[in-house]
Amino acid sequence: MARRLSILKQPIFSTVNNHSIDYPTLSNLSYWWGFGSLAAIRLVTQIITGVSLAMHHTPHVDLAFLSVEHIMRDVKGGWLLRYMHANGASMFFITVYLHILRGLYYGSYASPRELVWCLGVVILLLMIITAFIGYVLPRGQMSFWGATVITSLASAIPVVGDTIVTRLWGGFPVDNATLNRFSSLHHLPPFLIAGVSILHPAALHQYGSNNPLGINSSVDKIASYLYSYVKDPVGRVAFAIFFSIFVSYAPNVLGHPDNYIPANPMSTPAHIVPEWYFLPVYAILRSIPNKLGGVAAIGPVSVSLFALPFINTSYVRSSSFRPIHQKMFWLPLADCLLLGWIGCQPVEAPYVTIGQIASVASFLYFVITPILGKLEDRLINTSSGEGKLPCFFVTTSIMYAISSLG
Template identity: 50%
Template sequence: MAMRKSQAYLSLVNSYLMDSPQPSSMSYWYNLGSLLGLCLMIQMASGMFLAMHYSSNMELAFSSVEHIMRDVNQGWLMRYMHANGASFFFMCMYLHMGKALYYGSYRKPRVLVWAVGVVMFIATMATAFMGYCLVYGQMSHWGATVITNLLSAMPFMGQDIVPFIWGGFSVSNPTIQRFFALHYLLPFMLAALVVLHFIALHTNGSSNPMGITGNMDRMSMHPYFIFKDLITVFVFLFVFCLFVFFSPNTLGHPDNYMPGNPLVTPASIVPEWYLLPFYAMLRSMPDKLGGVMAMFGAMLMLLSLPYTDRSMMRGNSFKALSKFFFYLFLFNFLLLGNLGQLHVEMPFINLGMYATMFYFSYFVMIVPAISSLENILFVLGRRSVK
């Protein structure tokens, strides 16, 4: 015990994973952070083995993936772990962010933790998009074409940026090769951001579901919370294995099992499910530049929450109005996800526009208005009690 506290590196591990005091009221929703760490490790490990057999030449990319699946020992397992791992990564990430929104984990003094988390979210989306393009199936080619083409809407330099990213005049060999280089590099940058996320979290400690200070009643990280994390790790691995071994293609698109063909356009170009809400916002705008601004603005809008939430109390556990609008926001986000995979036709176009408007109004109007109203009701309630 004395050694783990006196030795320099061990004392650092001890302060984070063993003696770190955590609020005793933390629920299982707070276990999602450890699951995200597990997902990142699974992705990096499986990705490293896949990279040993993958060829980033456009002529060979699809064939090399087939070679991994059919000829490499346990190659199918690595491929399915990596493909399904991306979906599970985003499942956990969306739940983790939803927990933070519900419990007000983004508020002072944890603004930096939230900001680093949003940067990690955007970096993960970029990594996942490029990884999806590397398979070079039909949806990979056309997804890469559509998303990179969006940058041409940028004023002044848009027309120059797109050929620079492509390395030519269309999605071609240099595009896939640079996507592979970036896809391999970004997870290491994500790991560095995870360390920053930990340091920022460790400075002020975790929040708790009650929305009040947890200093009154804290417990050490080990053994209680470590064991609690292990329970959800085993549940996660069980569900993950069900998908990998029994239903590995459920979360993918069937068109991506055909080699990429620039001469044949798919009936509908659809990204992976975790990008669908933002893709729906992109399509809901009548103007190309407006769509790009809506898509990137939707992610960056998360950074405004610590400043627009004016509530005197952290989290929504005891606030009926905030809770109601949070669930409206949640269902609206799920609706956007569903609209992203449907054809661009009526009534889906109008519905997408209304859902996009509600998404942005939640951050800009609803959260400030409802939190201010609840503050007034809270003060009036206290006065009436006195």
């Protein structure tokens, strides 16, 4: 018994115990707080299936598409590996997007969790890079033209743009050197994501998860074991069923039909459309006629996400107690869905005009956030001592808190 206790006191076991078993977690966390651990499971699945596929994929312009067909037809279980990896990327983005939306709604980015949020944004950017590089590897028609269009955007950068494009391509066309470079680069970002994913929960555990009520997270805590380990698997099983339906019954529904045609540099597709998780950014990119302007418009998207914790001015975290923000939260979500729809439409009227309006509207949330925080705080605090302000917001907050705790 004493020897067993001494083993458990070893650094590696004590670290695992402190951060996964005895780690104090809030007792009122809902299923929305399970998408972080679910994303970690998706990452592990993507790495395992990706490494397995890399053993059979041939990064050569004449053999890449055929090697994918070889995996599907000749490798035992290859069809499952390919469909799990291809659809797993979509599932990974769905999980992360829901995780981000939960953080936006409940104010999980607010102080003192700025580092947690910023590390999450870094993970998202690395995911986008990894997914784009991986999309090029099958050497389908849409993969080829997507790589040609997106990488050529770097040519809009003054002075060094053409040099960057040439370095990316390894020559002047998107050819064998390009495919070799992208194949090599595709294997690095997933492990960078894994590294940042370790830092992400480490930063989270410094202050604990954000309380759904928006109050101090240092009270009303219980051990993670048996609570999270019973509650979270329910969401994981539900998501696994959702994932398995796509893999088993609709494995190609999320992909573009043209990508099941071998790449043909002499035949340009009628509409070049990226994967669905790139569509909102792609819509912003093409809404600006000038190539440099389109590239410059993408930068503020990531900058705005990084800046969100630092431009927040509200003392109240959760939207449950911010009636105005609770309604404003749905505007960026609706705008993102609109941009996604515009991104898969032809570049013609009225889609171009709608995309331009939606692109401008996508930044309004980040402009309104600091103003809205001060406005709501002022509505709650101003003149409250003189009895001039009806206690609507305060009363609503107290009633919600009582009902939630009950």
